[in-house]
Amino acid sequence: MQRTAHLDRLYGGLLVDGFDVESCHSRYQSAMYRRNPGRRPSPYLISKLRRHEALQRRCGPGTAAYSNALEQLKSGKSVASPECTYILSISYRGIGNRILAAASAFLYAVLTDRVLLIDPSNEMDELFCEPFPNTTWLLPPGFPLTDYANFSIDTAESYGNMVKNKVIRSDVGVTDDDVPTAAQLPAFAYVHLNYDATIEDNSFFCGDDQRLLRRIQWLVMRTDSYIVPGLFLVPAFQEELDALFPERDAVFHHLGRYLFHPNNHVWGLVTRYYDTYLAAARQRIGIQVRVFGGMPDSPELLEQITTCTQKEGLLPEVLPAAGEPILPASRARSKAVLVTSLKSWYYERMKSMYWELATATGEVVSLHQPSHEEFQQSGARSHEHKAWAEIYLLSLTDVLVTSGRSTFGYVAQGLAGVRPWVLYKAANSSAVPDPPCGRDVSMEPCFHKPPGHDCRLKQWADPSKDVPYIQHCDDAIWGLKLV
Ligand code: GDP
Structure with a gap:
C-alpha cells in the first residue's frame, strides 16, 4: 500500500485517544491517508486543548451549568461571575465559509475560556464528527434566542450597535474601580464580523472592547471569514497565541485537523x-x-x-x-x-x-x-x-x-x-x-x-x-x- 509514510494517528498529540472508533472512522484513520504528516503541534497547544475539552464537558449541553446559563439568558440579565461562558457560531454560506467561521470561533473560545457551540443549520450537524469527547458542540433545540440565525448588521443587540448607541461603553470597566455592574451589562451580545462589519463592529478586535466582552456570558458570532489574523492584533491575546502557535503559519492547519473530521x-x-x-x-x-x-x-x-x-x-x-x-x-x-x-x-x-x-x-x-x-x-x-x-x-x-x-x-x-x-x-x-x-x-x-x-x-x-x-x-x- 502506498500510504505508509505516516502512522501517527493522533497527529503528534493533537487528537486525544479514547473516542469510540466506530462512531467516527476518519478520526483515527485519516493520518494513514496523508503522505504529508504536517506540522507538529506545540506541547502548550496540546495541553490547552485537553483543558478546553474538559471545559466543554463541564459546561456543555446537558450539564447543570448549561441549564443555569440558559436561565440567565432567558432572564435577560447578566450575572456577576458566571460559572461558564459561551460563544455560538452561526453557520451560513458555503461550506468553506462555515468551516473557517467555526475554526475562528473555536480559537476565540480557547483564548477566552468560552464553550463553543455550533449552529447546526446548513447541515453542520450532518458533516462532521464531534470534536470534543463525551459532549456535543452542536447547539441543542430550544435555544431562547429563537431568531439568532437572522441576526444581522441591524440587530440592536449587536456589539457594534450597542457601542454606537451607548447601550454599553467600552471605556467603562477598563480599570478595576470602574467596573460595570452586572446589571449594566446585557446577558448576551451578537458579534457581527461579517464582510459588511462597521467600524464599531470591528472594535471587537480592540483590547478595551475585549475586556468588556469578557463580562458578557453569551456571545453569538456571525462571520463569513477567517478572522484569526485579527485575533493576533489584540494585545491581550498575543502572548497566549505565541505560546500556542510558535509557527504562526500553521494555525488553521492545527485547528482544522483538530476540529473537522468527516462523519x-x-x-x-x-x-x-x-x-x-x-x-x-x-x-x-x-x-x-x-x-x-x-x-x-x-x-x-x-x-x-x-x-x-x-x-x-x-x-x-x-x-x-x-x-x-x-x-x-x-x-x-x-x-x-x-x-x-x-x-x-x-x-x-x-x-x-x-x-x-x-x-x-x-x-x-x-x-x-x-x-x-x-x-x-x-x-x-x-x-x-x-x-x-x-x-x-x-x-x-x-x-x-x-x-x-x-x-x-x-x-x-x-x-x-x-x-x-x-x-x-x-x-x-x-x-x-x-x-x-x-x-x-x-x-x-x-x-x-x-x-x-x-x-x-x-x-x-x-x-x-x-x-x-x-x-x-x-x-x-x-x-x-x-x-
Ligand atoms: P467559496 O465560495 O469559494 O469561498 O467556497 P464555499 O465552500 O464557502 O462556497 C462554495 C460552495 O459552492 C461550496 O460549499 C459548494 O457547495 C459549492 N462548490 C463550489 N465549488 C465546488 C466544487 O468544486 N465541488 C463541489 N462539490 N461543490 C462546490
Whole structure:
C-alpha cells in the first residue's frame, strides 16, 4: 500500500485517544491517508486543548451549568461571575465559509475560556464528527434566542450597535474601580464580523472592547471569514497565541485537523474515491477550479490552468499532435490529477488533452473529477456531503492548485499542510493573467475583510505595517494573512 509514510494517528498529540472508533472512522484513520504528516503541534497547544475539552464537558449541553446559563439568558440579565461562558457560531454560506467561521470561533473560545457551540443549520450537524469527547458542540433545540440565525448588521443587540448607541461603553470597566455592574451589562451580545462589519463592529478586535466582552456570558458570532489574523492584533491575546502557535503559519492547519473530521458517510465518499482513483499514483495533484453557476466555460481559465501547471513543472507538457514520445509511457511515473469544480468542462478538456497527446516526459497523467454539481446548493444534504468530501480529497493530494479568494481551497490547503499554487483572478476575463499563478506565501487562509482601524488613535491604520508575521494576501490585496 502506498500510504505508509505516516502512522501517527493522533497527529503528534493533537487528537486525544479514547473516542469510540466506530462512531467516527476518519478520526483515527485519516493520518494513514496523508503522505504529508504536517506540522507538529506545540506541547502548550496540546495541553490547552485537553483543558478546553474538559471545559466543554463541564459546561456543555446537558450539564447543570448549561441549564443555569440558559436561565440567565432567558432572564435577560447578566450575572456577576458566571460559572461558564459561551460563544455560538452561526453557520451560513458555503461550506468553506462555515468551516473557517467555526475554526475562528473555536480559537476565540480557547483564548477566552468560552464553550463553543455550533449552529447546526446548513447541515453542520450532518458533516462532521464531534470534536470534543463525551459532549456535543452542536447547539441543542430550544435555544431562547429563537431568531439568532437572522441576526444581522441591524440587530440592536449587536456589539457594534450597542457601542454606537451607548447601550454599553467600552471605556467603562477598563480599570478595576470602574467596573460595570452586572446589571449594566446585557446577558448576551451578537458579534457581527461579517464582510459588511462597521467600524464599531470591528472594535471587537480592540483590547478595551475585549475586556468588556469578557463580562458578557453569551456571545453569538456571525462571520463569513477567517478572522484569526485579527485575533493576533489584540494585545491581550498575543502572548497566549505565541505560546500556542510558535509557527504562526500553521494555525488553521492545527485547528482544522483538530476540529473537522468527516462523519462516516462522508469518509466513505473520501476513501472509496481515493482508493479507486488516487492511491496508486506516484504523485497526486489537486486542482480546484472555482466557478459560479451562471458563468460560461472559459477557454482563458483553461489556458491559465494548463500554463500554470506546465510552467511550474506540476504537470508535463504535451508533444505536438504528430509528435512521438521520447520515452515510452511508464506507469511507474504516473500522476493522478484530482479536479474539483461545479462544472465538468475543464476536467473534460484536460483529460482529452492527456489522452490525445503524448507527454514530453513519458509520464502517465490520469484525470478524475468526483462530481459536477453545476450550481451551489448550500444546505442540500447530498450536495454538502460531496463538497466536504471533495475538500477533504484535495487535502490528501501532494501538490495543490487553488482558485484565489476561495474559502473552499483555503480549507483544503490548511488540512493538507501545503502552500498552494494560486490561480490569480483575471482582471479581464478575456485575458490569461501573467503570471497565471503564484506560490502562496503560507498555507494560512486569508482574512478577506480585516479591521483597518487603529484602536488607540481611532483612525485608519494598516496592521501589516507593524506586525511582521501578518501580510496582505496575494489573492485579495486588502486581506490579511499569517505567514
Ligand atoms: P467559496 O465560495 O469559494 O469561498 O467556497 P464555499 O465552500 O464557502 O462556497 C462554495 C460552495 O459552492 C461550496 O460549499 C459548494 O457547495 C459549492 N462548490 C463550489 N465549488 C465546488 C466544487 O468544486 N465541488 C463541489 N462539490 N461543490 C462546490
